[in-house]
Every structure is written in structure tokens, then in C-alpha cells.
Amino acid sequence: MNFPYGYPYVSPYDSNFDSFGTLRLTQTEEPQTFVEPLNLGEVKTYLKLDDTFTDDDTQLAVLISAAREQAEILQNRDLVRKQWDVSYDYWPAYRIGLRAPCVSVDLVQYTDLAGNVTTMNVTADYFVDLKKEPAVVTPPWNRSWPAFTPAPSSAILVRFTSGYAANDPFWSGSGARIKMGMLMLIGSWYENRLPFTPGARADAELPFAVTSCLSFGQLWRTK
Structure with missing residues (x-):
């Protein structure tokens, strides 16, 4: 199914994204692992825990991942490097938005009703703009997505890699504030085993400072 130029832009951040496609981590033989922005030593220093105290190391590692998520x-x-698969039943738009910060588009393919899989070639069959946030995939200039009779479900696959590397300059810039918010959130979770202070208002579940730090520089949803 083809759509003309100017068809509404669809992004994974849009509230209607689920009606167009499904986003999931690429399934690999060895499950994907992530280099977290914070390490155990940094968290223990913030919490003023002695390095020789290891009883809570496993719990702290879980809290680090949870705070990053x-x-x-x-x-x-994405704050860590991940590979994603986004699947569509048909071409959703002239421009397909990907999660930021997109590093590369690794695969674009479509499957027809007979089960034939066509792998598309970058430049010849599609164009990638990594300068945008979120990055976009489009047909080449003056062309449309190829017409085909799609498989009943998940006929189109776009595989891409996104996220910051551990040594990315982002972490010494605005990312430092995000790390601070993560540390504050980990501290709150670690010191308070309940998600709220008994007797507190429902809207006081998290300190505003945590939300402020973690949401700093967020990308606004495409409407």
C-alpha cells in the first residue's frame, strides 16, 4: 500500500503509534546487555556505602537499571545502546520516525502475501536522516515506498540501533544532570522501601527534583 507525499508523520513517540506498528528489542541468540550510565561504585559513593559492604550489590544493580529505564x-x-525491531502491517507514512538517538538503520525489509522477503538497500531504496531527533527513514527523492501485497501481519520490518555509548560526550554535558536524577531516584528507592511516605499525598510519590532532572531535555511527542 502506497501513500502520497505529505501523509501524516508517524513517530514511535506518538500516542497512536501502537495502532501503526510494534516496537521491541531485537531478539538475539545472546540477549542484549547494556552498559549502564552509572556503575556500582558511583552509586555506593552517593549513598555513602563502604565499598567492602557487598550485601546489597545485587539490589543496587537492579535499581541502577530501573532508574535508567x-x-x-x-x-x-535511549540512554544505553540498543537494537530495535519496529514492525508494520503496511507502510505507515512517507517518513518513518525512529527512537532517538538513532545510531544506524541496520535492516529494512518487507514480506509479501506469498512469503517472499525483499531486503531493501540504503540509498537505492531508502534514505536515512540521522540528524533529526527522532531520526527518519524515507524513500529516495521523488519516489514512494514500493507497492506490494503485504503479508497479513508484520509485513514490514525496520531494524535500527539507538542509544548513547558509555563514553559519549553527552554524559559530560546535559547527561550529567540525568545521572544526578538517577542517583537521587536510586537513593529514594534504597532508603525508602515503600514507594511513598506513609500519610503523604498521592501526588507526592516522587520528589519533584527527581522528575525535573530525569525529564531535562526530553523530546516532545509528535502530535
Whole structure:
């Protein structure tokens, strides 16, 4: 199914994204692992825990990952390097938005009703703009997406890599504030085993400072 130029832009951040496609981590033989923005030593220093105290190391590692995931929700971007698969039943738009910060588009392919898989070639069959946030994939200039009779479901696959590397300059800039928010959130979780202070208001679940730090620089949703 083809759509003309100017068809509404669709992004994974849009509230209607689920009606167009499905986003999931690429399934690999060895599950993807992530280099977290914070390490155990940094967290222990912030919490004023002695390095020789290791009883809570496993729990702290879980809290580090959970705080990073919470930051990613508020940021609308990936803070660690991941590979994603986004699947569509048909071409959703002239421009396909990807999660930020997109590093590369690794695969674009479509499957027809007979089960034939066509792998598309960058430049010849599609164009990638990594300068945008989120990055976009489009047909080449003056062309449309190829017409085909799609498989009943998930006929189109776009595989891409996004996220910041551990040594990215982002972490010494605005990312430092996100790390601070993560440390504050980890501290709150570690010191308070309940998600709220007994007797507190429902809207006082998290200190505003945590939300402020973690949402700093977030990408606004495309409407």
C-alpha cells in the first residue's frame, strides 16, 4: 500500500503509534546487555556505602537499571545502546520516525502475501536522516515506498540501533544532570522501601527534583 507525499508523520513517540506498528528489542541468540550510565561504585559513593559492604550489590544493580529505564521513559530516548525491531502491517507514512538517538538503520525489509522477503538497500531504496531527533527513514527523492501485497501481519520490518555509548560526550554535558536524577531516584528507592511516605499525598510519590532532572531535555511527542 502506497501513500502520497505529505501523509501524516508517524513517530514511535506518538500516542497512536501502537495502532501503526510494534516496537521491541531485537531478539538475539545472546540477549542484549547494556552498559549502564552509572556503575556500582558511583552509586555506593552517593549513598555513602563502604565499598567492602557487598550485601546489597545485587539490589543496587537492579535499581541502577530501573532508574535508567525510568529516565528513558521521561526522556523519550535511549540512554544505553540498543537494537530495535519496529514492525508494520503496511507502510505507515512517507517518513518513518525512529527512537532517538538513532545510531544506524541496520535492516529494512518487507514480506509479501506469498512469503517472499525483499531486503531493501540504503540509498537505492531508502534514505536515512540521522540528524533529526527522532531520526527518519524515507524513500529516495521523488519516489514512494514500493507497492506490494503485504503479508497479513508484520509485513514490514525496520531494524535500527539507538542509544548513547558509555563514553559519549553527552554524559559530560546535559547527561550529567540525568545521572544526578538517577542517583537521587536510586537513593529514594534504597532508603525508602515503600514507594511513598506513609500519610503523604498521592501526588507526592516522587520528589519533584527527581522528575525535573530525569525529564531535562526530553523530546516532545509528535502530535
